[in-house]
Amino acid sequence: MKRFAQLLELLALTPSRTRKLAALTQYFRAVPDPDRGYALAVLTGALTFRNVKPALLKDIVLAEVDPTLFAMSYDYVGDLGETIALIWPHHGEQSDLPSLTELIELFNTTSKSELPKLIAALLTRAGINERWALVKLATGALRIGVSARLAKTALSEMSGVDLQEIEEVWHGLKLPYTELFAWLDGKAGRPDIDQSQRFHPLMLSNPIDEEKDLAKLDPKDFAAEWKWDGIRVQLVLGGGSVSLFSRTGDDIAAAFPDIVDNVQGLAVLDGELLVGRDFEPGSFNDLQQRLNKKVASAKHLKDSPAFIRVYDMLFDAREDIRPLGWSERRARLEAWFQANPQTRLDLSEVLPFANWDDLARQRRQGADEHGHEGVMVKLRTAPYVPGRPKGFWYKWKRDPNVVDAVLMYAQRGHGKRSSFYSDYTFGVWKGNEIVPIGKAYFGFTDEELKLLDKWVRANTIQAFGPVREVKKELVFEVAFDSAQESTRHKSGVALRFPRINRIRWDKPASEAATLEDMAVFVAAS
């Protein structure tokens, strides 16, 4: 456990991605099975315990610490696991904790009534760092800034096996990943997994460059569809079983029983999850409400039914059709819909267009009249390739909306920007005050960043921890995709994909936009 605790601490405190990767790689190389496999499970969030939960840990501590003092401490620290690790009042003869594997076995095999005693004894004998790691392990909330993707990237770097190949097998693997490590170490072949019944990494698109790309591309080689403003999902239909995955491979089936319980067939489909009646999508906000719930409520199911607009097919029955071109896959998909009538799935429409100007016109019209995000343009002969291959799929977004907003707060960035004020909160006028409408941290060059950093330092009026409030004098032209009503923001408005389009050094803050100006954008979406 000591080694794992050291790894967690290093990952939590090292801002550099490169260094995190190096630490992970070193760990996976040096630590034997099954410890490293369990560590991987902890880091990727794949490990849960039946009886060891945050509430149990809290009860164990409250048996030893005055509840009022605990509440005051939790309020100060802000992280339950860390509060428990710091406040634990008993410190016996310190000794190393059992190995990660032994701990996990203890958690899984100890009876519910014996667990409090076991965990209390472990907390007492652990040094502070191991205690912290132990509580993180037991509560399941790491909060150390490591994604599953980063852990897998480390596996790829360690073994030289392509990350994509690891992703391919990942969702069929079992704890503690001994098969996986044997393969990565070159001691065994690739794990044999039923390819049709698990998550497959998605194919992603590149933004179109109107000036460069359109002249080179022949419209006859491409098909177009609307770009939908929902969330990308993969639906795995097992002829009886159904899984629904987000774009990162998280299983979100529990939040969408209205889909899962009402689809049938044997296939792996790619599409956009939307909410609305009769296949008429509502706002992203409605969808967001449902996404925020791990389990759907009856009210949501009734008011915001979900459906999937399907635009691709990866497996037809058990046949992997990803190597086929888009046109063939589309034909298979249409035939599948004929054979398997659906109430919660529909086909994404293919838009006929004569030439790029024609498509540009349709794109504008779709944006103005229906709030469509833009169009997708897909090469008819392109196979389905996970990742973001060049030249196959393009997204052609509608022109962004822009608004002149005033810089309000700045915060330091991370990594190579760590000493620069690079995260900006901006707002618009509401009467005589400025209210925040969003936050952006890209859209400017490194040179501009230096100037902005200097401006922030010279114009700070107050500092709250890492955040500086600045004089309300600098205007940004902010580009964004759409605006929505929001109860979370004081202004009542939230922007989608805001970025700094231009810095208006020349423009006085008094000429920035007002909240009333924002109303047209909200109405359009």
Place this chain on the structure above:
Amino acid sequence: MASQILDRNLHIKAIDCYIDPAVPRARAIITHGHADHARSGHEAVLATPDTIAIMKTRYGEDCAGRFEALDFGVPLVIDDVTVTLFPAGHILGSAQVLIEQGGQRVVVTGDYKRLPDRTAQPFELVECDLLVTEATFGLPVFQHPRPQDEIARLLASVSANPERAHLVGCYALGKAQRVIGLLRDAGWDRPIYLHGAMLRLCALYEELGVPLGDLRPALDVPKAELAGQIVIAPPSAIRDRWSRRFPDPVTCQASGWMSVKQRARQALVELPLVISDHCDWGELQQTIRETAAETVWVTHGREDALVYWCRTQGLDAEPLNIQGFEDDGGEGEE
């Protein structure tokens, strides 16, 4: 009653004198040289000789109308009031103030710690009826580790990363010299490099008889020469433009706050060193018990938790909300 001697603004009524006042006063007793306790502009200042030297170095020779130096343990009798200063162990010259009148004893601790520190006179326990204690780390989550162990972690990181410079964020007064002293005790005899803000106060400590070894300004040292070296700088500088001159620096910070990893993470500190010049929760409790005070006033920090605990012990306790000392959520000078 002891609370007749001193009011809640730390004003000793009989002699019209304030302890660590936030605004200029005719008469002030200054417990120690940190900026939230020692301010310039008082007419008369009573303090230890070391504190007076620190104030003059930080604010100028004429930062008070006049100074009166009082050595530790020497009673000063003014009318029917006796004032005595005792070491607080916080930084060089830091004092607790004992006020005696009519057989009642009041102690104002100022900031204090109880662990040994060779850059400060060691804390002495003073029994009293009314104790006015600080509570900077007045929550049970604060259980400071041994400072030697923290220094060992720093040195282990230095030897594991010989190509990188270690930048240790420390307050310029007190913490910087303590960390240097701890490094010397741990056998680190190489030069220690200093940010410009550290130079004067380190020189003063040496003049006052605290040897700190080979100290050099970090300014103008070629970048490559600083690989594998330790540099001491104010916390604000280690994450700022100033740090860009060092080879791939490991940002460290020496502070009691560093026990909370999420805080260290937010502050972009890669190697947090939990080295505090204040008591932790256990030491605050121990001190309150040992002074045998029946009344406890709590100030400077997380008063609520300590007041709550005192009351569970049957003590008469209350928080002081002294003007100029409101907790702004900031994590002040240590």
